[in-house]
Amino acid sequence: xxxxxxxxxxxxxxxxxxxxxxxxxxxxxxxxxxxxxxxxxxxxxxxxxxxxxxxxxxxxxxxxxxxxxxxxxxxxxxxxxxxxxxxxxxxxxxxxxxxxxxxxxxxxxxxxxxxxxxxxxxxxxxxxxxxxxxxxxxxxxxxxxxxxxxxxxxxxxxxxxxxxxxxxxxxxxxxxxxxxxxxxxxxxxxxxxxxxxxxxxxxxxxxxxxxxxxxxxxxxxxxxxxxxxxxxxxxxxxxxxxxxxxxxxxxxxx
Ligand SMILES: Nc1ncnc2c1ncn2[C@@H]1O[C@H](COP(=O)(O)OP(=O)(O)OP(=O)(O)O)[C@@H](O)[C@H]1O
Ligand SMILES: [Mg+2]
Numbered sequence: 001x002x003x004x005x006x007x008x009x010x011x012x013x014x015x016x017x018x019x020x021x022x023x024x025x026x027x028x029x030x031x032x033x034x035x036x037x038x039x040x041x042x043x044x045x046x047x048x049x050x051x052x053x054x055x056x057x058x059x060x061x062x063x064x065x066x067x068x069x070x071x072x073x074x075x076x077x078x079x080x081x082x083x084x085x086x087x088x089x090x091x092x093x094x095x096x097x098x099x100x101x102x103x104x105x106x107x108x109x110x111x112x113x114x115x116x117x118x119x120x121x122x123x124x125x126x127x128x129x130x131x132x133x134x135x136x137x138x139x140x141x142x143x144x145x146x147x148x149x150x151x152x153x154x155x156x157x158x159x160x161x162x163x164x165x166x167x168x169x170x171x172x173x174x175x176x177x178x179x180x181x182x183x184x185x186x187x188x189x190x191x192x193x194x195x196x197x198x199x200x201x202x203x204x205x206x207x208x209x210x211x212x213x214x215x216x217x218x219x220x221x222x223x224x225x226x227x228x229x230x231x232x233x234x235x236x237x238x239x240x241x242x243x244x245x246x247x248x249x250x251x252x253x254x
């Protein structure tokens with residue numbers, strides 16, 4: 001991956017909540033076209049990292065570049081126009097609006113927002129891609145968790161992001177739903193969209209990611225290809241434990 005071009009560059013980024021350093025001087029790059037996995041213990045700063053990249057919560061310090069353009073002072077909607085899409089750890093849609101209206105709102109963001117706005121063919125194509133087969137007039141708040149997560153993904157995808165940030169897309173799903181979600185992430189990667197994926201299930205993360213970063217207390221504990229990360233002693237000691245590390249090693253090396 002050394003010759004790959006960085007789509008996202010995070011330099012010495014920090015976010016404090018009072019005296020708590022949720023993200024603590026973090027630096028890393030995400031390469032164009034890769035699936036970049038992120039894991040770490042609860043409270044290690046994964047969601048806060050996503051929030052400072054997308055300016056849901058601004059960083060206190062540091063620089064963030066998207067395609068070499070600084071975005072750490074840009075408002076969220078402009079970051080979306082630049083080509084970064086995201087989903088949230090808790091399914092977040094416009095609850096009182098229909099599926100169609102949610103999609104129309106999504107289509108007003110992104111690089112091609114003028115062209116995409118209210119384009120029914122495109123809306124249907126994206127809903128089909130995420131496999132959400134509910135009537136377009138169904139109120140989003142009435143959808144079950146899995147369908148709400150599909151809609152949240154569709155809202156992000158219709159803005160045609162070049163980088164898609166996914167915060168625990170499989171959380172709260174049963175095994176078959178989680179498998180479907182992982183397949184969808186693979187398909188998104190195959191479209192050439194760069195993916196940043198937070199996922200606690202290490203089997204899943206090691207299997208799907210090109211590179212993985214393990215976070216601990218707001219810092220980078222280890223980063224590299226899955227086979228490197230799951231054999232790292234610090235990662236085994238602080239996060240994986242010996243048994244899980246053994247379980248994921250074969251997956252990472254396959
Ligand atoms: N808005 C906030 N105000 C105060 N503290 C916060 C806020 N958001 C996060 N924190 C704290 O920052 C730390 C990192 O939280 P964060 O949600 O980023 O962790 P995480 O790695 O995503 O955890 P999880 O795996 O449980 O989702 C935690 O101690 C959390 O309580
Ligand atoms: Mg989180």
